[in-house]
Amino acid sequence: MDALAGLLDGPRARGAFLLRVVLDPPWSMRIEDQAPLALVSVVRGSAWLLRGREDAVEIQAGDVLVIRGPEPYLVADHPTTPAQVIIHPDERCTTVYGEDLAIAMDRGVRTWGNSDDGQTMMLVGTYQDAGEISHSLLRALPPILVLTKEDWDNPLVPLLAAEIGKDDQGQSAVLDRILDLMLIAVLRTWFARGDTAPGWFRAQSDPVVGRALRMMHNHPAHPWTVAELATRLGVSRATLARRFTDLVGEPPMSYLTGWRLALAADLLREPRATLAAVARKVGYSSAFALSSAFKRVRGVSPQDHRAALSADSA
Structure with a gap:
């Protein structure tokens, strides 16, 4: 995806x-x-x-x-x-x-x-x-x-x-x-439209940053590091970090965290999906690790997020 x-x-x-x-x-x-x-x-x-x-x-x-x-x-x-x-x-x-x-x-x-x-x-x-x-x-x-x-x-x-x-x-x-x-x-x-698209969208056409984005998008559960991404892309870590931040607006690992948590937020719409299963799909080692990151970045726990979705649906 x-x-x-x-x-x-x-x-x-x-x-x-x-x-x-x-x-x-x-x-x-x-x-x-x-x-x-x-x-x-x-x-x-x-x-x-x-x-x-x-x-x-x-x-x-x-x-x-x-x-x-x-x-x-x-x-x-x-x-x-x-x-x-x-x-x-x-x-x-x-x-x-x-x-x-x-x-x-x-x-x-x-x-x-x-x-x-x-x-x-x-x-x-x-x-x-x-x-x-x-x-x-x-x-x-x-x-x-x-x-x-x-x-x-x-x-x-x-x-x-x-x-x-x-x-x-x-x-x-x-x-x-x-x-x-x-x-x-x-x-x-x-x-x-190139004149209105956000940075992360325009960056997908870049030969280096675009490939990095596709790897993270297609395999969010993989334990990516800047070093591994740079090695696969054939560039230095400093080059990837600088180029990624310039085009996307944030460092690679910050972007990856946001992408994983956005996927988790959508997966939590499914009432039968357990927090542990969602954590595995988006690259977190446990439900606790996902819950901590989710609350730190999004301001609410996964349970509260899911409860709000249920209330909206009702």
Whole structure:
């Protein structure tokens, strides 16, 4: 498994919040749902996103926007339009004065807005719980990610547009999987762009560091040392350590620790996986050794991490 495959294996929507939004100007929504990740695709018209002190971002028909939470943000027809609607946690929407809008803005199956055929139509998919997205993936993403229609051409947007209004048996499971596939497609395209990809992704094309990364990714349980990696690569330890740190942003063994613990965190999603078995798969001699490293680096014990995943699932 390469690093990107490991990251993109993370999205697992479970009853995701999916909505077709149809609006006529003027409109403006303040999003305070605290969701860890949201994906917005503009089908027609345009929209602006504003977040804190960051510059306003305009998205046009065909563009896709990925927003990392849980900080609030504003989506509007124009940057100067004041907020009219607030989106709260638990899919609740109100006016800025607290008046409920659930009925007033309801336009049919998974369709919401101030018009039946508005100038702007967006498809919105929101991952509700942090357990649905790996922490490693969230850390790798910028707060706002935009792919324009020139950046990608993907059949999943029309597919989601066609499926989102259906009310068939099992439709929520179908939509969850389409949302996961859309997010993976967007992120794979974004990571492949050299000007935006993180250092560890660009480093995979380096003849020395890329091979070192592949060895660690493919065999995380092996007791790697900088000396062994350097010998296999035919370079000195100093050369490997310097080159790896320059390209990836951290020393080889620090990166290996993070990779092992990210794998362990995902393996712990399986309720029947024992801590000892997970430890062996990711290169730790015992459950105690894994637990100590996990708590030191991630701030919680593996047991607490697993309990949090179970609570999210419930």
